[in-house]
Amino acid sequence: MTQDVKGAADLDMLAIVETLAERYRTGVGGRTHWLTYHLKKGHVTEFGEALIEALASCESRLPQLGERLVDDLINTGYTPTAQDPAAWRAGFQQLLQKFAEILVLRVLLEAPWPEGVQFRHEPANPTTGRRPELAVEFEERVYLFEVKCPSLVDHQAARGANARQIPARSALGDALRASPDPNDPVTWPRDNVLKDFLESAEGKFSGFSDKKTIGVLVVIWDAYVYEPISALNYHRSGLLTEHSFHQVNGVRVPFDAVDGVIVMNHLAVLHAGAQEQGHAHRPGYFRLDHVDGGLPNVWCQNLGGKQLDAFVMSALDAIPAEDADPAEYRPHEYIMWINLPD
Numbered sequence: 001m002t003q004d005v006k007g008a009a010d011l012d013m014l015a016i017v018e019t020l021a022e023r024y025r026t027g028v029g030g031r032t033h034w035l036t037y038h039l040k041k042g043h044v045t046e047f048g049e050a051l052i053e054a055l056a057s058c059e060s061r062l063p064q065l066g067e068r069l070v071d072d073l074i075n076t077g078y079t080p081t082a083q084d085p086a087a088w089r090a091g092f093q094q095l096l097q098k099f100a101e102i103l104v105l106r107v108l109l110e111a112p113w114p115e116g117v118q119f120r121h122e123p124a125n126p127t128t129g130r131r132p133e134l135a136v137e138f139e140e141r142v143y144l145f146e147v148k149c150p151s152l153v154d155h156q157a158a159r160g161a162n163a164r165q166i167p168a169r170s171a172l173g174d175a176l177r178a179s180p181d182p183n184d185p186v187t188w189p190r191d192n193v194l195k196d197f198l199e200s201a202e203g204k205f206s207g208f209s210d211k212k213t214i215g216v217l218v219v220i221w222d223a224y225v226y227e228p229i230s231a232l233n234y235h236r237s238g239l240l241t242e243h244s245f246h247q248v249n250g251v252r253v254p255f256d257a258v259d260g261v262i263v264m265n266h267l268a269v270l271h272a273g274a275q276e277q278g279h280a281h282r283p284g285y286f287r288l289d290h291v292d293g294g295l296p297n298v299w300c301q302n303l304g305g306k307q308l309d310a311f312v313m314s315a316l317d318a319i320p321a322e323d324a325d326p327a328e329y330r331p332h333e334y335i336m337w338i339n340l341p342d
Helices: 003-028 046-061 065-074 085-110 153-161 171-178 191-205 226-233 267-274 310-315
Strands: 118-121 134-137 141-148 212-220 260-264 297-301 318-320
Touching: 003 046, 003 065, 046 065, 046 085, 046 267, 065 085, 085 134, 085 141, 085 212, 085 267, 085 310, 141 191, 191 212, 191 226, 226 260, 226 297
Parallel strands: 141 212, 212 260, 297 318
Antiparallel strands: 118 134, 134 141, 260 297
């Protein structure tokens, strides 16, 4: 690319950035809304700049996608905390879900796909009518992506308060449930949330195309990634194992259309950025680059699932779960939290 062409491209991107920022300001009018502080004209915050650049990147690669995402942000309901704290938390969780979608869409659209692929945002599945987040269609195959971000507010509070945690279903967990100790509560697994996510992705991926289809569920979590990994990969009950706890008439539900799950440890980054509390463990709010020593994302492959292309794994900053060494990535049956004195 010559300097003149590059300069013109930069100017085009700047124009898209300002157009999308103004679309948000016009859409919310004079109301206090989630991003009015971050996108205030003349005083855009670091987080607001990162967000609008991500939206502009989506718009430049798939026209009207950035505009649609801005409209989604405008339509994400805002209730002041003082008026209704529960409604505020619910709205903030919806906002984080939208941030997660923007992050993943931006990363996927910027990935080095081969020439000639076609992108479709939320295409309708001709069989089920359900809509995955993104389809990337080759001549001979198609990638399908679905993005999920759970509400972890209550779970995080329990995790911080309880000395004992059961990340995956097990005989020990069953015993603790059978004889609960009200003076020593337990933080239970969020495996039903993962089950619901897999069911949703299955309905969006199954029967989508006659071509070879690779279905990828992307789940955004906080730094405690052993929780979803345990729910998915724990050998005695994990949803992606032959001994899955989710069965019908004694037979494992296979989620055949879902080839695997990317567990992305980016939720704390988005949460902290939106509340101007720093970058957490990654310097980019809407990128997946991380500082030296940062923890990558992981790929949990389903039984019989297809492998991802190496460039897709790289773009998603993911490694196979079985190749991850730190304890944060290993399935756990039981955890005892010990609060040491200062």
